[in-house]
Amino acid sequence: MEVSNTFSEKVGKDSTAELLMVKELRVWYPIRKFFSVVGHVKAVDGVSFTAKRGEVIAIVGESGCGKTTLAKAIMKLVPVTGGSILFEGIDITKASKHVIRTWYSRNVGLIQQDPYGAMPSFMNVKTILEEPLKIHHIEKNERERKIYEMLTEVGLTPPEDYVGKYPHMLSGGQLQRVAIARALVLNPKLVLADEPVSMLDASLRVEILTLFKELQEKYGLAVIYITHDFATAKYFSDRVIVMYAGQFVEVGNAKEVIKKPLHPYTEALINVIPDPDPKNRFVIRKTLSGEPPNLIKPPPGCRLAPRCPYVMEKCKIKEPPNIAVNELRLVKCWLYES
Amino acid sequence: MSKVTLIAKSIFRYKSLLVGTIIIVFFFFMSVYAVVLMPYSEAVKRWNSLDYWEDNPKLASPSWINLLLNRKLPETLILDSKYLGTKVRQEIPFDGGVYIRVEIHFNYEYDDFPSEIILRLYMHNVTRTAITTLTWVKPDGTELIVDESSMVGGYRYYSISADRQFQARYTKYITEKLKGRPTYDISPEIALFAKEVSGLLNPETKEVLKGRYRVILIVKSPESSADVDVKLNIYGKVFGLAGTDHKRRDLWLAIVWGTPIALAFGVIASVVTVFLEMIIAALGAWYSGFVDYLTQRINDIMLVLPFLPILVMVSYFYRLTIWTLLGIVVVLSIFGSGVKVYRAMFLQIKEMPYIEAAKVYGASSFRIVFRYMIPKVFPTAIPAIVLSVPTYVFLEASLAILGVGDPTAITWGRVLEEAFSGGAVYRGYFHWILEPATCLVLMTLGFALIGFTLDKIFNPKLREL
Numbered sequence: 143m144e145v146s147n148t149f150s151e152k153v154g155k156d157s158t159a160e161l162l163m164v165k166e167l168r169v170w171y172p173i174r175k176f177f178s179v180v181g182h183v184k185a186v187d188g189v190s191f192t193a194k195r196g197e198v199i200a201i202v203g204e205s206g207c208g209k210t211t212l213a214k215a216i217m218k219l220v221p222v223t224g225g226s227i228l229f230e231g232i233d234i235t236k237a238s239k240h241v242i243r244t245w246y247s248r249n250v251g252l253i254q255q256d257p258y259g260a261m262p263s264f265m266n267v268k269t270i271l272e273e274p275l276k277i278h279h280i281e282k283n284e285r286e287r288k289i290y291e292m293l294t295e296v297g298l299t300p301p302e303d304y305v306g307k308y309p310h311m312l313s314g315g316q317l318q319r320v321a322i323a324r325a326l327v328l329n330p331k332l333v334l335a336d337e338p339v340s341m342l343d344a345s346l347r348v349e350i351l352t353l354f355k356e357l358q359e360k361y362g363l364a365v366i367y368i369t370h371d372f373a374t375a376k377y378f379s380d381r382v383i384v385m386y387a388g389q390f391v392e393v394g395n396a397k398e399v400i401k402k403p404l405h406p407y408t409e410a411l412i413n414v415i416p417d418p419d420p421k422n423r424f425v426i427r428k429t430l431s432g433e434p435p436n437l438i439k440p441p442p443g444c445r446l447a448p449r450c451p452y453v454m455e456k457c458k459i460k461e462p463p464n465i466a467v468n469e470l471r472l473v474k475c476w477l478y479e480s
Numbered sequence: 481m482s483k484v485t486l487i488a489k490s491i492f493r494y495k496s497l498l499v500g501t502i503i504i505v506f507f508f509f510m511s512v513y514a515v516v517l518m519p520y521s522e523a524v525k526r527w528n529s530l531d532y533w534e535d536n537p538k539l540a541s542p543s544w545i546n547l548l549l550n551r552k553l554p555e556t557l558i559l560d561s562k563y564l565g566t567k568v569r570q571e572i573p574f575d576g577g578v579y580i581r582v583e584i585h586f587n588y589e590y591d592d593f594p595s596e597i598i599l600r601l602y603m604h605n606v607t608r609t610a611i612t613t614l615t616w617v618k619p620d621g622t623e624l625i626v627d628e629s630s631m632v633g634g635y636r637y638y639s640i641s642a643d644r645q646f647q648a649r650y651t652k653y654i655t656e657k658l659k660g661r662p663t664y665d666i667s668p669e670i671a672l673f674a675k676e677v678s679g680l681l682n683p684e685t686k687e688v689l690k691g692r693y694r695v696i697l698i699v700k701s702p703e704s705s706a707d708v709d710v711k712l713n714i715y716g717k718v719f720g721l722a723g724t725d726h727k728r729r730d731l732w733l734a735i736v737w738g739t740p741i742a743l744a745f746g747v748i749a750s751v752v753t754v755f756l757e758m759i760i761a762a763l764g765a766w767y768s769g770f771v772d773y774l775t776q777r778i779n780d781i782m783l784v785l786p787f788l789p790i791l792v793m794v795s796y797f798y799r800l801t802i803w804t805l806l807g808i809v810v811v812l813s814i815f816g817s818g819v820k821v822y823r824a825m826f827l828q829i830k831e832m833p834y835i836e837a838a839k840v841y842g843a844s845s846f847r848i849v850f851r852y853m854i855p856k857v858f859p860t861a862i863p864a865i866v867l868s869v870p871t872y873v874f875l876e877a878s879l880a881i882l883g884v885g886d887p888t889a890i891t892w893g894r895v896l897e898e899a900f901s902g903g904a905v906y907r908g909y910f911h912w913i914l915e916p917a918t919c920l921v922l923m924t925l926g927f928a929l930i931g932f933t934l935d936k937i938f939n940p941k942l943r944e945l
Binding site for chain 1 (some may be wrong): 843
């Protein structure tokens with residue numbers, strides 16, 4: 143589908159530029175008591191990264207570490223407190239509503255965690271897929287063609303059998319396929335997948351991820367894949383970002399990070415991956431004690447300091463910088479200060 | 481196709497839905513019949529006219545009551561000398577002038593006395609006084625001179641039922657004939673149709689004399705060009721399909737035309753109210769902040785304002801038609817508990833992932849409210865709409881009983897109100913009250929049956945185990 147998209151052509155001609163640049167992004171949720179703000183939940187606190195065209199980045203972290211908030215901020219679903227998000231050179235945190243609605247929304251797609259909640263129950267598959275196209279004023283014949291094409295692409299064949307179905311008539315896997323079709327129907331350049339397979343049966347996960355990977359390669363999509371599961375991140379992504387308490391703690395090539403985690407938190411995360419090797423059945427794994435910090439009042443130094451097995455005096459006082467171990471690897475830990 | 485079969489299936493699966501649908505379909509066809517019968521303006525004109533109904537009996541029961549009784553109640557007889565009877569003219573020699581003898585025959589085979597007898601005399605081409613004599617001949621040959629009087633002018637309305645002189649004369653006559661005083665006032669319509677036997681003296685044993693009656697009117701006019709027409713109305717005790725009220729109006733008209741009005745009033749009020757409630761709640765929930773605050777505070781105020789006194793007050797200041805009444809009812813009921821209920825639902829819906837997805841692919845706020853949020857609550861709103869229809873139909877009726885509303889409109893409520901003020905219950909005119917009341921109850925029942933069943937279908941949590 144060749145959608146004439148003059149605005150994006152104007153701004154996005156420079157294809158060597160990074161597709162998405164996030165700089166020092168902060169998303170703080172205010173806490174209100176009566177009429178005054180008494181504090182903030184620092185869900186995302188100063189994160190920076192870039193995504194190239196066609197690159198798959200996995201953001202890994204435990205529940206409540208801010209990865210979904212980060213995704214929502216990129217999707218303009220939550221107000222940003224500070225920093226900037228540049229998409230094709232345009233700062234979308236400052237862009238007008240009109241630009242977001244007509245241009246940005248066309249270039250990004252979202253795949254959500256819960257396929258049942260992600261579909262309006264009163265619309266059939268055809269209407270669900272038609273809505274984004276309608277909103278972006280694509281003419282009727284083209285819409286029809288695109289819907290059938292997308293349904294075929296995501297493996298719901300023959301499409302005629304599915305267009306009239308309502309969400310309750312489809313299984314979770316089929317719904318997630320529809321969700322992928324909906325995210326891709328506008329030919330976006332960036333897709334955010336927020337734990338797309340965590341609610342599916344284990345047997346379906348690989349199938350859906352394989353399909354998604356194929357489509358990603360075919361369309362050259364940049365994907366930000368949010369997960370708490372290193373196993374799928376390794377399978378799926380080029381780069382991994384490990385997030386803890388609203389900050390990035392480690393960035394690097396997916397395979398390297400998993401093979402040789404540098405940050406104590408990454409190490410702990412990888413240690414809890416179930417290991418099917420019977421030789422290791424008596425090995426006692428190192429896990430972190432304690433709870434993630436309160437994001438209203440995070441610890442003054444390193445945020446992992448209260449739980450870290452390698453904690454030093456310095457860690458409790460001063461926040462570690464991002465230390466580049468090699469050109470692709472960043473670690474936010476005093477252990478690697480050279 | 482599949483939707484149609486699905487609806488048909490659920491109708492037959494739930495008997496209550498079937499019964500409710502039959503009732504509402506019946507009322508729907510009644511409405512169509514009303515519209516086909518005559519336009520509303522014509523119906524209102526007739527309903528509020530007195531002349532139109534002059535040949536109907538007052539407070540007559542419906543005709544089919546005869547099927548249930550072993551006595552046959554009389555129908556109305558309209559005897560017009562223009563169309564029946566014989567007229568003989570005889571010139572008066574020497575003095576000039578004319579005698580006109582009009583004779584009307586009719587059969588009376590009913591088991592009860594008529595309710596009222598009225599004679600109308602129309603004289604043509606006269607300027608001077610004429611003398612009229614009305615003679616009543618019973619089937620057994622008894623002749624009664626009912627009235628002898630002079631008549632000036634062209635028209636005379638003579639209510640025989642109200643003729644006290646005749647009543648007194650007859651009482652005297654019957655006392656002499658039967659050698660005993662009657663124990664009650666023998667009214668003229670009894671006098672003219674009774675068997676003159678001793679049973680007549682007691683109200684319980686009086687009997688109708690069946691057979692062929694003759695009514696003879698002799699007019700003596702000094703002008704030979706004079707002519708006369710007579711119309712004798714012997715009003716019965718049954719009329720039509722629905723009977724009549726105190727103004728001789730055919731209640732069938734009110735029942736028939738009351739149906740589309742009740743349906744339209746109830747359906748429009750409930751649909752508009754529920755939709756506006758949903759829209760207000762959805763806008764408040766979606767935009768939150770000031771919009772939400774404003775609508776909720778207005779809502780809180782409207783919640784505590786008394787509905788009925790405001791309506792009564794408005795009706796005192798302005799002349800309400802049924803449609804302005806509808807407007808006021810809608811305005812007063814859009815803010816209410818419904819807005820709160822829907823707002824609570826929308827606050828939940830607003831946070832659903834599919835709304836988030838819609839925002840991401842660029843849906844406008846307007847689209848999200850109307851295309852994504854409101855349809856989500858339809859399953860709960862549709863039974864609510866159906867169930868609130870009878871509420872508004874009843875409201876209209878209760879307002880009519882309170883005297884609020886359109887005095888010219890033909891509604892079941894107004895018929896009830898007139899029956900109520902006419903003392904229908906203790907005077908025994910049950911049809912006057914039971915007909916509109918039955919219609920109201922049936923309509924309520926129909927909508928309630930459908931509404932509760934739809935609630936069961938749309939909201940399966942309530943489904944019986």
